[in-house]
Amino acid sequence: MKIAACIKWVALRPDIDPLSGSVETDDRFSGVSAADQAAVEWALRMGEAWGASVTVATVGASIAESALRDALACGATTAIRIDIEHPLPSAAVGRELAAALADADLIVCGDWSLDRGSGSVPPFLAHARGAEQACGLVALSLDATGVVRAERRLDGGRRERLIVRAPAVLAVEGSTARLRRAPLGGVLSSARSSIDVRTPSTPNPAEPVRLVHARPFRPRTKIVDGPHGSVRDRSNALLGMGSTRTPPQRLVLDPEVAAEHILAALHAWGEIDDPASAEGQ
Amino acid sequence: MPDFEVVVVGAGPAGSIAALSLARLGHSVCLLERGPFPGSKNVYGGVIYGRILDELIPHWWEHAPVQRWITRRGTMLLTDHQSLCIDYRSTAWAQAPYNGATAYRPDFDKWLADEAVKAGATLVSSTTATGLVRTNRGLVGGVKTDREGDLMANVVIACDGVNSFLAKEAGLYPNFSKDHLTLGVKEVLALPRQEIEARFGIRSGTNEGADLEIVGGTQGIAGGGFVYTNLDTISIGAVLSLGGLSASKVRPEEVIAGLKAHPSLAPLVDGAELKEYSAHLIPEGGFDAMPEVVGDGLLVAGDAAGLCLAAGLWLEGVNYAIGSGKCAADAVHEAIAKGNFSKAGLVSYKDRLEATFVLRNHRKTRKAAHLLLSDRLQNRYPQIACDLLEQLYTVEDPLPKRGALTIGRALWKGSGLRIRHALRDGRDALKIYG
């Protein structure tokens, strides 16, 4: 059994100039997101529960190795870095990870990264591996070897319970687990561990979508009509002055006749279409 | 079998230099830092004087992440509406090897720690030392950390800052008290570069800078203030004695607000945007408040050893941290050669400190804390000096001019101060600065 976790080195506290929109990042304020940390933690738990090896992988520049070393310090077995200088599109990242983790049975990813945030790498990775995918997981529990029971977030606050069997790609949310604190021995040995650095299999993947030009979002002008009528008319209309109004009536009727009255009233208020058709239903 | 020969706790200037020196001498050394990166917990109030680095890192000024080189140094006396500034400027300080520099400590300390790592030290960050491990012979033989597993070493150098929990645990700091501490609070304010240069009278387009130290203006709390320039920010702050602060009803940030509103400082900081608010304790007790710096298997350096020169004209700390870190490394090197890590084996640290500027300057200025935080120095003398100049400069025609002596005598009488106090203060000042 082989488990893998995928992480991404991102700026955790980017400095965004409100005027120019330029983004400044600082390696000291960068790292991996809570979701990616949860992914590493789940991979380690699976490794412990099932006696499996745990590989951590990232696609990124050499600075990302410090995040890999953190994972090694926590107990991961091996670390792979696919060396790129510039960010790749998600599909290419998915392909690169699939190639590097070809022998992994279960791959755990963070649900989405903090910088791009589309959450599309796990599905691309699953597609490239030809594996099942379970994304947006908010709760997990480990079952027999290679089997995970998971709960997935759906729209409208609904949940979906899944049983996922290897081979599969799981994408977990940050709230599912907190990454353990690495023991001192792990920290010391991880500083000396070697990291498997690979060159991308497709050096310059064709970008399916190329950004030609972007400009800041400017909402379209919305034309709002000015008020009609005089101030007096409008305040009268608001207060209901001058308009005729039927005073409430108290009727004592047989149930059948009363129902007809109610239906007629509902129709008059526009709540139902037609008393006759409503009666038919 | 220890993990390392030496564990240095705290990757500030003292720790990084100790680790760098030991690594260069061929020892295995672990540099422990509780912040996510070195410098992340550190704050200071002015200038780094780097002369002590010349030997350790040749041409350090070409590599260090410096904001501005100080070419203007001022000491300001403030009363509520007056200010008197001794304002010294020198272009000689604008050239290598420079005199002092301003920097952001998260940049500077990280750079120093990286130098130590380059020299061969092992940096372990995000790890807090929570206590000392004693060997069966009673010597300190390592530190407990907030991670699983202890870090064992022959010697521990505690550079863990002003609150030094390690020195306290070892019983070396029995006199730790709020009376020896001041609280530094600081605001970093953003302004365009050219604007800073114009406001502080710095040659435009250069990386020259100004550092103004302030006496008074702290709303009755004994202490002082400072303003200094970074590349595109100004740092302004107050240093407040904890005794005075806790007895007052004024909060620290209100003291800064008071300084910023002072008519002679407001034009410098007007309209600047707050980038960061910070605070840190400063060990200003001086020579007489220092802890024991040598224990069995343990040395204490930097702020943890109470090394900080707060003597009015001289306000220095980073250089003493570096100096003590170097002395500690040399002492440990000697102890390793002798194989004796007890107090007796490490005692040369104290001698080394005594032989260098580190303790000699502290000894020379030992009366400074007492003198400078006294009411006379804080309030009375500045008031007399400002009033004297105000009356000298005020033209009161048709009244004939009064001489400085006449004015001075009248002011002195009015102040109710005693001549013998002034003489004693003068004698102390001569001992410190003479």
Place this chain on the structure above:
Amino acid sequence: MTDISRRESVLAFDDRMATVDFRISHTAHITVDSEVCRSCTTRACLVACPAKLFVTTNDGGILFNYEQCFECGTCYAVCNNEGAITWNYPEGGHGVVFRHG
């Protein structure tokens, strides 16, 4: 006083603290024995703490939070009631992270 400096002078304390980066640990590194504080007359921590972490409660105790702590040590240095405030460094890698210190 210009408009800008007037705005600056009323900068809310929360906005001031918002300029500082904190990596908040899930365990508190400050504990306060509110029983001891009830009998405290000086309450120096209220005024001295530069991050304003200590506030009084209606029943005379002290409420504190640890999240936005500068880790300066002022609170326990000014506290004159032995054992009222215990204070240690937060877990490694957490707590305040200065950018311009």
